[in-house]
Amino acid sequence: MLSFLLSYDVLLPAAVILSRTAILIILLAALARYVSSFIDAFLTYGKLAIPKKDGFFFMSNRTGWRFFYSMSVMVTATTYVFLAAMEKFNPSRLSTIFAVCFILHLIRRCYETFFVQKLSTNSMPFVHFLAGTGYYVAVPFSALIEIHDLFEFHGGTRTFAFGDEGLFLTLIGGALFLIGNAIQFQSHSILAKLRESSSSRRFAIPQGGLFDRISCPHYLAEILIYISFLFVTQFQIINLWLILGFVVATLVHGSKQTHEWYLKKFDDYPRSRSALVPYVY
Numbered sequence: 001m002l003s004f005l006l007s008y009d010v011l012l013p014a015a016v017i018l019s020r021t022a023i024l025i026i027l028l029a030a031l032a033r034y035v036s037s038f039i040d041a042f043l044t045y046g047k048l049a050i051p052k053k054d055g056f057f058f059m060s061n062r063t064g065w066r067f068f069y070s071m072s073v074m075v076t077a078t079t080y081v082f083l084a085a086m087e088k089f090n091p092s093r094l095s096t097i098f099a100v101c102f103i104l105h106l107i108r109r110c111y112e113t114f115f116v117q118k119l120s121t122n123s124m125p126f127v128h129f130l131a132g133t134g135y136y137v138a139v140p141f142s143a144l145i146e147i148h149d150l151f152e153f154h155g156g157t158r159t160f161a162f163g164d165e166g167l168f169l170t171l172i173g174g175a176l177f178l179i180g181n182a183i184q185f186q187s188h189s190i191l192a193k194l195r196e197s198s199s200s201r202r203f204a205i206p207q208g209g210l211f212d213r214i215s216c217p218h219y220l221a222e223i224l225i226y227i228s229f230l231f232v233t234q235f236q237i238i239n240l241w242l243i244l245g246f247v248v249a250t251l252v253h254g255s256k257q258t259h260e261w262y263l264k265k266f267d268d269y270p271r272s273r274s275a276l277v278p279y280v281y
Contacts, residue, residue, distance in 0.1 A: 059126060059129060060119075061119045061123070061124045062113065064124040064128070064129045064132060065113045065132075066113045067129075068136045069110035071133065071137070072139070073107060073110065075137050075140055076106065076144070077103060080096075083144055092147060094147050094151070094234070095147045095148065097233070101232055105177075108185065116189055117188050117191070118195035143229075143237055147236075147237060150236060170232055173228045173230070173233075177228035177229075179221075179224060180221045180225035180227075180228060181225060183209070183218075183221035183224070186217075187211065190206050190209055205262070205266055210278070213273060213274065214273055214276055214277065214278055215258055215259040216251070216254070216276055219251040219255045219276055222247060226240075226247045227244065229244075252276060255276035256275055256276075258275070259276075
């Protein structure tokens, strides 16, 4: 009985169920932010944070974000190689394309935290650090595990659909991925230029790029990137749908907070700007 419970056929589907449950819990927690001021304050950081003294329960934004992306690159690569070994190093194209896209995105973000962004000197709550660590482990692990489960146990085509429809979805996903990363890199570069010195604590109104239309183009770009993951995996991975729900719920709320902060902080802030989507929201 014990050997059966510890068998590959039991453990892998169980991992899929557990990872999906974890992502669903995270999604519900994000949605709860709309009705709970406690959770709202609990997850607030950066320029929106309430100043707190440094101590055991707080760390710098710079340390936190660098750790998130560096660690997630290792988790993604390790999970991919481990599952590929299970598949006798003949992984599905679905898992390969997702892993490559996700790692490229993480490497770009990691590069920005080291060489582009002038991260806020405000502290990151330790609980936010734990939540971020869990998120950046859960995303690649849950997606790759589900892809593996799809092909091993549910009859998925190992090379997946690269016919007309599959190729079309992949090309759209690739285009969205490149556009999202380009917008986000440009937006982070614009924000970084507002602080010529890393020791500066002063904020200014960002100008240029999509900042001329919305307050949070880097948030919009993040949503586009996660939508691109759905396209390149051909909408087959439920965990990625749940993760997208979490990303949208969090960033819609975050963009609203940021937009309101700009309006209160600067009397001359352009009233024509939207928060997240030009002319819509």
